[in-house]
Amino acid sequence: MDIVSALKTYLRVVETGSFSAAAVDLGLTQPAVSRQVSALEAHFSSRFLHRTTNALALTAEGERMIPLALKVIEAVDALGETADREGAAASGKVRLSVPAPLGLYLSDRLPALLDAHPRLQLELIFRGEPSDLVAEAIDLEVRLGDAGSSGLICRRIGWTTAFLVASPDYLKRRGAPRSPEDLPGHDCMCYDRGGNGRSWRFSNGADDIAVRVAPRLVANNPVAVHRAALMGGGLAILSHIFVNDDIEAGRLTNVMPGFPPLRLPINVVYPSRRNLPLRVRTVLDFMIDVVRQDALMASAG
Structure with missing residues (x-):
């Protein structure tokens, strides 16, 4: 069994909520996805998912496996990048959650990023409230004001106006x-x-x-x-x-220019600084550069 591939399949099943939806995303058949997850459970002698005819539900062991699986995949990605650093190219999907105004601002500029990195894929999620990054497999999230969980890495990249x-x-x-x-x-x-x-x-x-x-x-x-x-x-x-x-x-x-709306910090949060994949670093650097090019977002003054 390719345990890294099985872990990726398991995470996609958790993200989509079904074997069939995960199969579509991964380009596999539904039985192949089911076999990979079953093999993973057999390997660790644990049941990760409760299966019924209509739904899937995580077990306690399945929930604990999610952050561990993400760490393993990040480490493997980092090894691949280190092995050929000079020829490295950002590739794979990055899930980015952003408030709608910034998401629209970024969308005008995203074609340039994708043209520069032909193997990069980006899923842009418009969301104003905080997400569960690990459970939803979100790589980066922009949060305005309070960044929330202390268990996340937080980087301030600008200010709202x-x-x-x-x-x-x-x-x-x-x-x-x-x-x-x-x-x-x-x-x-x-x-x-x-x-x-x-x-x-x-x-x-x-x-x-x-x-x-x-x-x-x-x-x-x-x-x-x-x-x-x-x-x-x-x-x-x-x-x-x-x-x-x-x-x-x-x-x-x-209106009321003497009483401008309060400005909020623009923070990017992500689960771990360690072994941050090149695809994620590429999108993070792109966002930082885009925000710094806008005078009203770049400065706290």
């Missing part, structure tokens, strides 16, 4: 708020990143100011909020990635 905006039509009808205390009298629209979109936070240069809003519109996709703001739906806090061009063109107005 957002603006409180509204269309000229809305401001003509309702007037512009002068301070955060005026916001309860306005129509507010919230981009909700996993339950944290309804408390707006601002800074006056010395203090942080939090305002609880009762939004007229809530969406878990910033594109929807952006479009509604352009149509005069109300006030919204949106990333500069969405609104810079609109502000310059006069389609949206930067």
Whole structure:
């Protein structure tokens, strides 16, 4: 039995939740996938999966095997890279989880990365809330603000910049708020990143100011909020990635510039610094370079 191949198959079964879906991803037959997992269980004299006709469930031993299997695969990948460092090329799939604004910003630039690394594959996951990196086999995740689990490696790569905006039509009808205390009298629209979109936070240069809003519109996709703001739906806090061009063109107005929305650190988290595969390092370096090229994300000032 090729134990490394069996471990990779097992992880893909866990990720997809079925033998048949894993078989499609791996280009194998469903019986071949089942045989590899059964052989792995026999090798370690443990059952990793409870099998029923309709579902799979991890056993306690199966859960413990996930981080161990990832370490083995990372070590084998690192050995391959070390064996031929000069001729090494990034190859394989990288699963990258990012908040939607940054994901859209990256997507314009990803073709250049993929052209430079023909054997690299990238799965881009738009997600605002933290993931279980190990269980979901996510290689890199961008988190804004608190990076979460202390068991993860965290690298700060930049800072968010957002603006409180509204269309000229809305401001003509309702007037512009002068301070955060005026916001309860306005129509507010919230981009909700996993339950944290309804408390707006601002800074006056010395203090942080939090305002609880009762939004007229809530969406878990910033594109929807952006479009509604352009149509005069109300006030919204949106990333500069969405609104810079609109502000310059006069389609949206930067409201309360003396109280800008609080900036958050942009962190990249990943399970382990040790033996980080070349494919993952390549994507991480690409993200760092892209963020540093944007003046509003590169600086904390």
